[in-house]
Amino acid sequence: MPRLPMLTLLGALVTGCGASHSHVALEDRALTDAPPPTPPAPAPRPPPEDPLPSPHDARAFTARYPTAAACEGAARRLQASSRDDAWLALKVCADAPTFTQLGAVLGSAWAEDLRVRPDAAPLIARVVAQRGGSVDGELRLLHARKVPIFSLASAIAQPDTYRGRYVLLRAQVADQRLDGERPTLWLVEQGLQSVGSHREVDVTYRTDTVSETSGDLGGRTVLTGEGRVGGSAALRESTGQSATVKTYDNISEETGREALGRLPAPDPFLESRRDYVILARFDGLRVTSGMTTDDEDEGPKIPVLTIVSYHLPQALAVY
Incomplete structure (x- = not known):
């Protein structure tokens, strides 16, 4: 085989390889020169909450x-x-x-x-x-x-268990007296009862009807002879119609339990014959100066409380 065609074939192969390499390089350069992708926009932040005001004001x-x-x-x-x-x-x-x-x-x-x-x-x-x-x-x-926090009834039933603990009661002040410089209150416990009643609402309708008749009557009697009798009669009727609704009122009633309440100083705002919600510490039972029976060694006992706070109850109860 002649040598010239072989050289020509090798040159063609070298030329083809060089063209292919140059094409790859152009693509790489194009990718390198492209601008970077744009990052996504950040999500909007919620507006900051207003700072909480100070409870000192x-x-x-x-x-x-x-x-x-x-x-x-x-x-x-x-x-x-x-x-x-x-x-x-x-x-x-x-x-x-x-x-x-x-x-x-x-x-x-x-x-x-x-x-x-x-x-x-x-x-x-x-x-x-x-x-x-x-x-x-x-x-x-x-x-x-x-x-x-416990009830007065529980404290009376088990005085040793509840001594020194809080009791909560609704009570009226029946009397106030000074024991030295500390006032003592006679407390009468109250229970709250819901009592229903009917009250009229809207418009009340009423109808009155009057009917009247009159006439004369003639005749003869043995006593009066010939004569005529006249007169009239009236009939009155009335009807009524109304709408009612049942309502409930909170009524305070005595429970039968009483207590002595101690205050550190006289308090003019604690009025007699008014209901209060009273928080107190239970100090135990005290013997009162009552008459004893043959079966009792000492007189009746009454609970003694140290009043911590008292509050006027609202008129409407929340259940």
């Missing part, structure tokens, strides 16, 4: 939250920064007469504060009064959450 704190539930929720959020400020905020919320959120106060968020705060029991007593002062029903709710 009670008026500003309560003005910020128009409802009792919103106020309690704001106080709960303060626990993340300061539990002391959160508890102060809850007390500010509870000072409002419209605060009746006992279930929220007894929730898990405040469980630790209710256990260790010395002013937790007075706060609960205030809320119970603002809910209407139905002490028996509220005590069942407290005991379901293991809050150590």
Whole structure:
């Protein structure tokens, strides 16, 4: 075979290889020179929440939250920064007469504060009064959450068990006397009863009907002879129609239990013959100066309480 064609074939192969390499290099350069992809735009951030007002300014704190539930929720959020400020905020919320959120106060968020705060029991007593002062029903709710506040009836039944513990009662002040410099109150426990009655509503309709007849009667009698008798008669009827609705009123009634309450100083705002929700410590039973029977070695006993706080109950009860 001649040598020239072989050289020509080798040259063609070299030329083809060089062209292919040059094509790959152009593609790589094109990819290198392309602009980088644009990163996705960041998601818009929500506007920052306004900082919670300080509970040390009670008026500003309560003005910020128009409802009792919103106020309690704001106080709960303060626990993340300061539990002391959160508890102060809850007390500010509870000072409002419209605060009746006992279930929220007894929730898990405040469980630790209710256990260790010395002013937790007075706060609960205030809320119970603002809910209407139905002490028996509220005590069942407290005991379901293991809050150590008890009834006067339980303390009287087991004085050794409940000595030194809190009791909550609804009572009236029957009398006040000074025992040295400390006043002693004669307390008469009250129970709250719901009594139903019917009251008229809307328009009352009434109809009166009057019918009258008259005439003469002629004839002869043995005694009077010929004559005529005249006269008239009237018949009156009335009917009425009205609509009524059944309503319920809370009536305070004595339970039959009484107690002596001690105050550290005279209090002119604790008036006689008015109902109060009273938080007190049970000090035990005291023998009264009553007559004894042959079967008794001493006179009747009455519970003695140290009053911690008292509150006027609202007229409407919350159940």
